[in-house]
Amino acid sequence: xxxxxxxxxxxxxxxxxxxxxxxxFGKIDAVWMDAGATAVAALEAFEDxxxxxxxxxxxxxxxxxxxxxxxxxxxIAPTFPTFQWRTPIIAALKIMNxxxxxxxxxxxxPIVTNENLDQxxxxxxxxxxxxxxxxxxxxxxxERWGGTK
Numbered sequence: 018x019x020x021x022x023x024x025x026x027x028x029x030x031x032x033x034x035x036x037x038x039x040x041x042f043g044k045i046d047a048v049w050m051d052a053g054a055t056a057v058a059a060l061e062a063f064e065d066x067x068x069x070x071x072x073x074x075x076x077x078x079x080x081x082x083x084x085x086x087x088x089x090x091x092x093i094a095p096t097f098p099t100f101q102w103r104t105p106i107i108a109a110l111k112i113m114n115x116x117x118x119x120x121x122x123x124x125x126x127p128i129v130t131n132e133n134l135d136q137x138x139x140x141x142x143x144x145x146x147x148x149x150x151x152x153x154x155x156x157x158x159x160e161r162w163g164g165t166k
Contacts, residue, residue, distance in 0.1 A: 019045060028058035035062035047071050053078020053094075054145060060084060077129055080144035082137055094129035094137075098149035141165045
C-alpha cells in the first residue's frame with residue numbers, strides 16, 4: 018500500500034494527492050475511491066503524468082461511468098445506491114396506511130463491472146447523476162434530474 022488520504026470530495030485536492038503520490042513513487046497499480054466524481058479527478062492525475070490508468074474502484078456516478086466506458090478502464094463500482102433515500106418514505110407511508118413493514122428491509126447493492134457497465138451509463142444524464150438513483154419511474158424523469166429524453 019502506498020497511502021490512504023481523504024480528498025474531502027474536492028476534485029483539485031484529490032488530483033493533487035494522486036499527483037504527489039505519482040511523483041513520489043513513479044507508478045501506482047490501483048486506486049480505491051469511494052466517490053465517482055473524485056475518481057475522475059484521480060484519473061486525470063494519471064493523464065497529466067502520462068501514466069497508464071490504474072485499476073480503479075469508483076461508484077455509479079455518471080462522470081466516472083462515462084470515463085470508464087470511454088477509456089475501457091479496468092474497474093469496479095460496488096454501490097450503496099442512492100435509492101436508499103426513498104426506503105424510509107415508503108416505510109412511513111405503509112405505516113400510515115396501516116400496512117405491514119418488514120422487520121428487515123434488504124436493499125439490493127448491485128456491483129458495476131466491465132461486464133455490465135453499459136447498462137448503467139446514462140449519457141442523457143448530467144455528470145453528477147447517480148445511475149442507481151431509483152428515480153427512473155418518477156414523474157418527469159429525466160428532465161427534473163437535469164437529463165434529457
